[in-house]
Amino acid sequence: MSTPMVSLEHITHEDTPFRWYHARNTFGQADLDALLKTFPHDGLRMVTRSGLDKSYAMYHRQLHPLDGTGESAAELAEPWRRFVTEVTGPAYRAAVARLTGLPIDDGPVEVNVWRYGRSCWLAPHVDKPEKLVTHILYFNEAWPSEQGGDLLLLGSSSEADVVRRIPPVANTGVLLPRGEDSWHAVERVHDAATGLERLSAQVIFQRG
Numbered sequence: 001m002s003t004p005m006v007s008l009e010h011i012t013h014e015d016t017p018f019r020w021y022h023a024r025n026t027f028g029q030a031d032l033d034a035l036l037k038t039f040p041h042d043g044l045r046m047v048t049r050s051g052l053d054k055s056y057a058m059y060h061r062q063l064h065p066l067d068g069t070g071e072s073a074a075e076l077a078e079p080w081r082r083f084v085t086e087v088t089g090p091a092y093r094a095a096v097a098r099l100t101g102l103p104i105d106d107g108p109v110e111v112n113v114w115r116y117g118r119s120c121w122l123a124p125h126v127d128k129p130e131k132l133v134t135h136i137l138y139f140n141e142a143w144p145s146e147q148g149g150d151l152l153l154l155g156s157s158s159e160a161d162v163v164r165r166i167p168p169v170a171n172t173g174v175l176l177p178r179g180e181d182s183w184h185a186v187e188r189v190h191d192a193a194t195g196l197e198r199l200s201a202q203v204i205f206q207r208g
């Protein structure tokens, strides 16, 4: 078996404003460089939605499971194929189960990537009940402060009620168990931030 690409060794357990985990040094340098260099550009689709529970406008591509359409089969670089294979495999699933204590033994897993450009944001929400836990990984080599784009962990459904703020910096991420009070949002990427794109991936474990 090859050396694992994804490590959950460097994790802090956090309790405010709800239970979550902050992950650092997820990848070794060589794998990180390869993933950064080949972050998917092709096959992403604009998603917009405005409603009572969520509002957003950003680009999305599902990497797993594939639905077999031409678009989702757009060529994926080798480092990303390796990433998907690993996070959909048994060792990573077992590590997430050990960390969170959640019953993720046999549910479906989804993997996707996102690009949030200028003005993109995600309004306060708790994730859908079918999600047990989501690992969000960030892929920005640098992220300027004061340009928006932080993940906001909220004390309530109000975007003003920011308890923690997590910049989307490469080789860090968060694991968010879904809960009734796990309110979070992504701060709008400022209009002034021309050319800046917030890059992330998600691994979502759903109920079996």
Ligand SMILES: O=C(O)CCC(=O)C(=O)O
Binding pocket: 122, 127, 136, 150, 151, 184, 185, 186, 200
């Ligand atoms: O990208 C992030 O930091 C959070 C995204 C999120 O909450 C979601 O897609 O449900």
Ligand SMILES: [Fe+2]
Binding pocket: 125, 126, 127, 184
């Ligand atoms: Fe979310």
